Amino acid sequence: MRSWPSRRIALGGDYNPEQWPREVWSEDMELMREAGVSFVTLGVFSWSWLEPAKGEYDFAWLDDIMELLHANDIAVDLATATATPPPWLSAAHPEILPVDHEGHTLWPGSRQAWCPSSAVYRDYALALTTQLAQRYHDHPALAMWHVSNEYACHNIPCYCDTCAAGFRVWLRRRHETLERLNDAWGTAFWSQRYTDWEQVLPPRLTTTFANPTHVLDYQRFQSDTLLDFHRSEKTILADLSPGVPVTTNFMTLAHFDHLDYHQWAAEQDVISTDHYVVAELEHPQAELAFSGDLTRGLAGGRPWLLMEHSTSAVNWQPINPAKVPGGTLRDSLAHVARGADTLGFFQWRQSRSGSEKFHSALVPHAGRDSARFREVVELGHVAQRLGEVLGSRVEAEVAILWDYQAQWAAHGPAMPSSALKYPTTAYAVHRVLRDRGITADVVHPSADLTAYKVVVVPTLYLVSDEHAAAVAEAADAGAQVLVTFFSGISDTDDHVRLGGYPGAFRDLLGVRVEEYFPLMSDENSQLEGGGTGSLWSEDVTAVDAEVLDRYAAGPLTGRPAVTRRGTGSGAAWYLSTLLDDAALGSLLEQVTGAAGVAATAQVPPGVEAVRRRGKDGSWLFLVNDSAQEQVIPVTGHDLVADRPFTPETPLAAGAVAVIREV
Known part of the structure; x- marks a missing residue:
């Protein structure tokens, strides 16, 4: 077994030599040495090469490439x-x-054309996993096992009869009796009461709105089913290849919500993820930062592995813009700033054919003699210099809560506003904090919230009693807790908590909401303090809370919009609308100021600042996402440029500095 690269930020990515004639392999090794590649992910889509017919295995080509990679370190x-x-x-x-x-x-013809509940598929997959583990468990090139790839990217939800049978088994385990199932799903409504387990089906296409808890449980079932499949492969690897870490690549992107990664994280020896910049987002670099902070939260604050990102354009958006010069370096180091200790790309060599032939790669179609490959080589040099950062942790005093199951429930059928998307408020809070130089961990409600000075609870529609109590305990212990609209509304069965919104947080906040006033796309809610709200508003009564701002127009004129209630040695704040950036920033400055949370560094607009700290020192990452040169008043040694950094040193537009602090 080989150790993971440990004296540098590991650099590499998906390597698919089966796509190329063997004479290209030698050139690959030469170019990998030039680029500073120290790892590859091998064989992700090679099943048809490894087992060209049932039970007939061909490992000769894989043996050869494993030996070649080992020979090239x-x-x-x-x-x-x-x-x-x-x-x-x-x-x-x-x-x-x-x-x-x-x-x-x-049908076949693309990828992931398999049912997550299929025992037949699982048997064949486990047979292949067994063959690989037996053959390569002690190979000197092997450093990690990579199970499957991007689970659920294309094949869930599946509604086949096999899934229907599996769903019924899952439901029996979760609810035990039909009486409990009927209660959880509220089947007294619309005559949906079940009298036999065989009557239960997946939430297939029906006449109108599906039962929300039925839909929610099906999402849980599909995530759990794939997780069980993952465990079955991991068990084989642990038995036959002990000591070699196992991972699978998550997808902590804005648009991916099929799996409950908080449950999956516990099953990984190393947390790894894929991330691609989504050009059509209003704030794509802010979403990249959020993804990194979420991945770090899944890793429990430990460094993590970026399995895939892109050097330039992808192939799956309606329009796929190339990254600007320097964009490969900037995006890569923005991930390192958020805790990545490994930088992987899809893929090593850009394909000549297939659906991803226009997806960028470390070696582009233009080859070695290209600006993009020269930038990759530069990144390799920087990754070497950043070796001293390995193992350090990102500093954060703010937590933003994130729960995939709350997201599933919030996106269920027949909600007050289909325009309200679960990530919107969390992204806005995270971005506005980032703009002010404040780093946040994005964590599950089960995390130790007492470790933070500020806890933000954005749109946590579904919440358990236990997690709601943990939020209250954090406030009592001294945290400043900010809860936003549409939080605490339902329990884990997606039953509304009665007595007035925001349900689980009503007593903590000292407010009571009788009715929602979701806003139309062309509507705004004006506040007396000058801010503007969008998307949502509420008829709030301050039962036991200080009113900080009120609605200034419309049917809610004079009603509280922002409140605060002291509790224990902390406080609980409530925000009932989505504020514009300036007003949200002002509120967050009040909250973080009350908590004594200061900016990581004083940075101008458009520059993000994140600090990683280890036992041997600290490193300040500065990412200039603005369109102009910036000057930041810090002193140290810039590992990117490999030169001293002073308060007079300009940071070019789109550039990154990693300052070893003195």
């Missing part, structure tokens, strides 16, 4: 190749194919 993150079945398997067993919401079979 490159660590291998070896995939189990179970992400996508070969055509012969789908042809022999069409019952493994997934079915969409409308009952259409999803």
